[in-house]
Structure formats: structure tokens, C-alpha cells
Amino acid sequence: MMASQFLWKSSQTGEGAAGSTPAAGIGHIAHKEIEMNTPYESYRERRAERQAAEAWNTLPAGPKYTEGAFKISPAHCRIELTRAGQQSQGGRNYWETGRAFNSALIQELANHPEIIAGAIARLREAEHKALENCRTFAEGILADIESGDTMEV
Numbered sequence: 001m002m003a004s005q006f007l008w009k010s011s012q013t014g015e016g017a018a019g020s021t022p023a024a025g026i027g028h029i030a031h032k033e034i035e036m037n038t039p040y041e042s043y044r045e046r047r048a049e050r051q052a053a054e055a056w057n058t059l060p061a062g063p064k065y066t067e068g069a070f071k072i073s074p075a076h077c078r079i080e081l082t083r084a085g086q087q088s089q090g091g092r093n094y095w096e097t098g099r100a101f102n103s104a105l106i107q108e109l110a111n112h113p114e115i116i117a118g119a120i121a122r123l124r125e126a127e128h129k130a131l132e133n134c135r136t137f138a139e140g141i142l143a144d145i146e147s148g149d150t151m152e153v
Contacts, residue, residue, distance in 0.1 A: 039137040043130040050123040057116055072110040079105050 037045070081097045097105070109115055 039134040043134045046127040046130040074106045077106045
């Protein structure tokens, strides 16, 4: 679903916001198309994300695999965390983890499958919330249909 967004930008500062009002004679209005998902599309995306994570986590085990099971391969993993926050005006905003710490994090993930299970649980919660949003949206549509209200075009 496409929607239009109008954005005012100041010609002096380059700043502005959707719905803001330009000062007389300063700035311009830009029009941009933005992509918007319906609640059902959002639910389907969350469901696909959860299903992909579960499929990855339950890859088959058996004698044809090294030691009879799939394991996380630290040599093939990448992870980097970033902390955000400004300590002083004009100061640094972001701090990334170093290579040694990243390797240690990957080892912790490899040694603690409950972390992965927790991440999948979070995906399941997001899917459930998206489905509830979809239900609320559908109930609103049905209420409008049942009340006989018509939309003006």
C-alpha cells in the first residue's frame, strides 16, 4: 500500500518535519511516496521471520553431520554491538565492540542455546502482537460494514 507524505524543509537550516508549517517565504514542501504495510502484511512478515529462525534452529541432526549435530560455527559468525548515547554536547555518539569481545560473544551464543531460544520467543511475541493488530484492524472494518457507514472519496 502506498501513501503520500508531505515534508516541509527549511531552505535555511535544511530541517523540518512532516506536518510542520513553513515560515512565510522560507523553505519548500517536498512530496514523497512511502511504502506502508497493512496489518495483515505485517503479520505475514513477522510469521515468516519466526518460521525462518525456527527452521535454522532445528536443522536436522544425524550421523551424516560432524559429531551427529549442527553447531554454531564461530569461525563463520559475525556479530557487532553498538552502544548509543552522547556523554557531552558534540561528543561521540556510538561505541562499537572490539574484535576480541565479538569473538567472546559468539562463543557464549554457541555455548548457550537458551539465548537462541529466547530470541525465537521474542520473534514469536512479535508475530502474536502483529496478529492481534490484524484482528483489531479487521474488527474495525467489520464494525464499519455492519453499521452501514460509507467512506467518502
